[in-house]
Amino acid sequence: MAKLDVNTLGLCRQIFWSKCADSRKQWLFDKLLESKNTKKGRLFMVEGGQMVCEKALRLLYKMPKNFFTAVKRKFNKGRCAPGSEGMRRKRHGVAYEEAVEWLEGYATSHGDRMPDSPYIKLEYKTRKLHVYNRYRRERVENLKPTINKITWYKLWREEMNHVRIKKVSKIQCVTCSMHFLLQAICNQNTYVFCTCHDHIAK
Secondary structure (H helix, E strand, O other): OOOOOHHHHHHHHHHHHOOOHHHHHHHHHHHHHHOEEEOOEEEEEOOOOOEEEHHHHHHHOOOOHHHHHHHHHHHHOOOOOOOOHHHHHHHHOHHHHHHHHHHHHHHHHHOEEOOOOOOEEEOOOOOHHHHHHHHHHHHHHOOOOOOOHHHHHHHHHHOOOOEEEOOOOOOOOHHHHHHHHHHHHHOOOOOOOOOOOOOOOO
């Protein structure tokens, strides 16, 4: 990792995270096929011709450990590439495949992606159920098949784990902090009017 410059680091992460979920799995599967087993472990060739270990590969591409482990497990069992469309359509059907594509498009257009993070962050008020309802409404209007809510949550967890919802900041405004401080000191209800959007004072 020390021999790789900042530009190479940025290029590697752009190459990996600009791909859709299926393509990322296929890419990693191909990397595993091309890797070399040595006494020190498996080595992978990355951009620039450098050879790196598994841990360095994950750090270099900002790759979630559970994603790497899942693809590697299937690779070690001698299965076909886990990201191939044919496999998933056979296992889940066309509706599932199209739901993944829909959510990919939604996340890309509504989420924020920081250059140093592998995650796409949706607004903190976003709810997976609300996104599902929008997906289902659009599909029904266009007379296309849909998946149910249970499958939707499973899809999000297994296929789109990089799409996250922003968490509300735990830092309170000054008025909110004073409100709770007065309650603690006086041990009584203290009513404070506050304009903070994350806290509605009574």
